[in-house]
């Protein structure tokens with residue numbers, strides 16, 4: 001139990017009583033569950049706010065690279081094609097082929113897991129879910145907090161546990177990264193991974209905002225001739 005409290009303090013996760021659930025819901029749309037403190041009291045866990053910025057391509061590119069190295073060993077992202085990735089994220093095709101396509105050799109392919117999910121189900125006791133839509137399903141903040149919330153727990157088969165998803169079947173796959181980088185760098189890396197996952201869940205989101213802006217601008221600009229025409233038409237009637 002002490003270990004959990006240390007992780008919570010270390011992560012800077014905001015923990016509060018009572019009010020927690022509703023404000024976490026209001027802030028991130030999804031709460032991050034509860035945990036029991038040293039006295040066995042139920043405490044609410046606020047989700048950390050994920051640094052999502054779909055205009056930050058370098059961050060999404062870094063996230064893509066880490067996602068390919070650390071996650072697709074087990075998880076699929078079946079709605080995303082490699083070709084979409086290199087086109088939309090401005091990653092040269094050669095680099096995608098060389099560094100990102102670890103599980104297949106066709107750029108038109110979807111992202112599949114290296115290890116057969118059924119086999120994994122028997123190893124981990126739970127099949128790793130497809131992650132294409134994960135951030136929409138759980139919310140960006142939930143995924144970000146979940147990835148930050150692994151801690152050592154010798155009682156678990158893989159020696160790790162998770163505050164947000166207690167007894168998670170997923171091992172702490174970023175353990176080495178966490179040991180070998182500063183806390184800030186580690187958080188930034190996880191932020192980049194979640195930023196990539198947010199892009200993956202809705203690759204059109206950023207584009208849509210840009211279109212929205214021009215459409216509104218066009219409608220506003222259209223008001224001027226419409227107003228003048230209206231004046232012209234009614235001139236003789238009055």
Ligand code: HEC
Nearest residue numbers: 070071073074124126127128129134143167168169170173
């Ligand atoms: C060794 C295999 C493995 C690797 C590598 C792995 N995961 Fe997982 N992951 C799992 C398993 C198994 C689960 C199911 C956990 C459960 O339900 O208890 C899971 C669950 C998850 C979930 C929670 C899904 C949900 O909604 O309940 C997220 C999010 C996730 N993984 C993200 C990642 C990310 C991001 C990476 C790369 C940094 C990654 N995983 C790497 C095996 C893995």
